[in-house]
Amino acid sequence: MRDHRRGRRGPAHGVRSRPRERAGDQRPLTACAARTLTSVPHKPPPLRADELFVPVSTVGDRWTGPLAEVGGKAVFTSAVTRAVLDGRADLALHCSKDMPGDSPEPERMMCLYPRRDDVRDVLVDPGGRRLDDLPAGTRVGTSASRRIAQLTVSHPHLALVPVRGNADTRLALARTGETVDAVVLAGAGLRRIGREAEATEVLDAHRMMPGLGAGQLAMQT
Template sequence: MPGDSPEPEGMMCLHPRRDDVRDVLVDPGGRRLDDPPAGTRVGTSAPHRIAQLTVSQPHLALIPVRGNADTRLALARTGETVDAVVLAGAGLRRIGREAEATEVLDAHRMMPGLGAGQLAMQTWESDEATRAVLAPLVDADATRAAVAERTLLRALAGHCHAPIAGHAAVGASGEVRLAARVYAPDGSVVLGAERVGGLPEEVGRAAAEDLISQGANEVLAASRRT
């Protein structure tokens, strides 16, 4: 589902309970992220992961990899092009291979991508029969968090390949807390914002405005040219 455009008029987007948002390292040698020596080849694809790893682990050789989770795990297992991979933990769980993760990366250390661990269900507001079928699956907190994240992404004119990371969660009081970052692809620039509020759309817009005031539009424009 495109994250950089609103739903068509009359369509609504609902979300079931969110999975773990954290990324994981899979290293067939059993190493954690701080263990590999200089030059170790770590495969990943998302620009926000590459930027964060460039900053935190500059001694690693980051190798772009594509394909589904099974394909990426196979690349690490054979060792022909990469020695380890970083990918979404939720993706491993969906294929029943979460035990292969050698480290679950803290979300503060490796901020996840917007929408991480989320599934979406779309239907027309007027389709009461379908809405009734989906109702038992809907998680209100996950839906509110998704609205905040998608509002941020649209306000930044971002897309699935933009170097943007962020995570929204609903606290016990019902307020939405959103933390977000924008990166230069090489990690040379890191912009951050955090907002809390009762209305997810307002939280997303406010966080985006904070990032824009720091130069996010210019950073993202430059990333599109690389």
């Protein structure tokens, strides 16, 4: 994983012995987030995302059932954090909403937060309908208990269908219409993969309370 090539010296920047390595889970969204963070110019030398990103396979990437059955939110973060603790990476990249709030920061680690993105959820309906226009029985895909609870109260006529997978997978499910007719997901996630134009409605916070840590990346080091 590590690059042991001789570092380059830059004016007033000391010596870089190797690129700084960022670990993240294997979801395409995480890779897009890593590219976003590495797009900021560095002088000198420039940093390349393909040198920095270290994909880490997590239980959450592989599991298709309810997260509560395999340990909750930590299934997306523990293996990535472990990569830093084991010295395989210098920095762990997470979505803050995936980080468990009841676990202390590992000893000798700190967490950094870049600028926060949009916190709101969005509806994606291939037919272009808004949430209030969906007829009774419309199958709306989401596995977030937060969204299910709110939609059950505000739109009890909808059929809420649990779906797992990355944003691309969920969009594909809505497009094919085999298991769901529409999906609700994080607007920030759509933007990071360049598909924000597919959102048919942005759900303001007074209609859909955002999740804790929504739109916020977190970097452990």
